[in-house]
Amino acid sequence: MDLSAELSEFLRSRRARLKPQDVGLPDFGRHRRVPGLRREELAQLAGVSVAYYTRLEQGNGRNVSMEVLDAIARALRLSETERAHLTHLARPTAKKRQRAAVTNRPQQVRPGLRHMLDAMEGVPAVLVGRRLDILAWNRMARALLSDFEALEPHERNVARRLFLDPGVRDLYVDWECKAVEVVSLLRLYAGRCPDDPELLALVGELTVRSEEFGVLWAAHTVADKGHGTNRLRHPLVGELTLGYETMRVAGGDPDLMLVTYQAEPDSPSAEGLRMLARWGVDEPADA
Template sequence: MNTATTLSDFLRNRRARLHPQDVALPDFGGTRRVTGLRREEIAELAGVSVDYYTRMEQGRVSNPSDAVLNALAHALRLNDDETRHLHHLARPQRTARSAREHRIRRQSVRPMLRRLLEELKDVPAVVMGRRMDILAWNPAACALFGDYAAMDSAKRNIARITFLDPASRELYADWSSCARENVAYLHLEAGRNHSSDPQLAHLIGELSMKSEDFRRLWAEHPVQDKTSGIKRFHHPLVGDLELTYETLRAADDPDQALITYAAQPGTSSHDSLRMLLAWTASQLIA
């Protein structure tokens, strides 16, 4: 992955999303020759010269200050995730060392996350590592998503399963939304680790070659952390489920996260999930 190219793509994409009325600039009508705002308009909003912003968009500014990056983020109306992404892309040398250290360190599940996973009997949960790799899971997660143990370890990856396993399109009732969320998170990963993680580059390359949906979404450059939300499933055994997911990260090791999926008590989803887990447990005993 070329960080300068990625930065250029990101800035152009976000500039194209905006219109004069979005940022209180006068719109004199007529046909605009560019989609979205012009470079001159972004430069004016950010308080930098047109030449500086042009070089920034071309990836030719090596060490922009926090003040400049924050001004650009404000001008482009970036949210918090997008602003952090901009900082990572614009100053990759500041994160390259830690990314290299993470890359060479084998992904071993933290003991505390392992214990939490074992305690969660009735809540599907997985431990997600770098690149959205699935590092560990509980029986409830297998009941919901399928038997991870039966999969090749190289294929235990949330993004790879979402885009390359046809069954995922049947399982996720809102597959398009899930797919976009996964791409948005991978963009964050790419911004943090960029070229120092060849496995991430390989994953993105593989998905780009094998999935037209991934290529399209990747080009749109969505950016969003994986924190919490609602997932809707259409499970082959119990039908429709609406589950709330939460992502728990240790402050000293954000590369690993425990993701839990729970149903609201008193709902049909709660009853269906309990039925699914009971049936799965009976099969294990049998």
């Protein structure tokens, strides 16, 4: 992945989403030729020369200081996640390149982690790795989300299933929101590991096979997976409203995440999970 092009497109997309009135500048309405702020306006807000900012937006981030990046991030009103993404794109260090090289090695799930998943009875849980690959799951996750065991290994990927599997699309009540979240996570990973060949292959495949993915990928939104709520339309127990929590797994692999799902106590969704626990996995979610 070309970091210079990524840096250029990211800065342009962030500048385009800001309106002059958002930053206290006069708006000349229909006389503006570009969406969002002009380069000159952004440079003024960041306290850098127009020529300097133009070079940066053209993808030339060589020798840019953290002070300048922080000033541009403030002017663009970037979130903390977006700031980190900007830094990954503009200042790719040797250490980051070394980490990216590690992505060619298959990820391993320790036996202890698998035992932990199995012990989490009543709590759907999955281990998600690089590129949002689904590496391990417990019985409840299989009953709630999908029959992962019936899938080929390359098909066990959150993004691939969300955009290419109609059954998974139907599972999410707010599919559009879930799609934005997933693409934003892939974008964040791409900034950290731009040389990952499997990521490039995945993005290429999804761009060709899903117009919706292509549109979202071009938007350059980035977000880290943390916590939130998913509304699911389960074929066996009906609609479920479940919170999810994401935790990084210690042990030397920064790209391994544990994701768990839970319902509010004494809610209809909690009863739905109990029903799934009783029924087991004879009929998984997308059967």
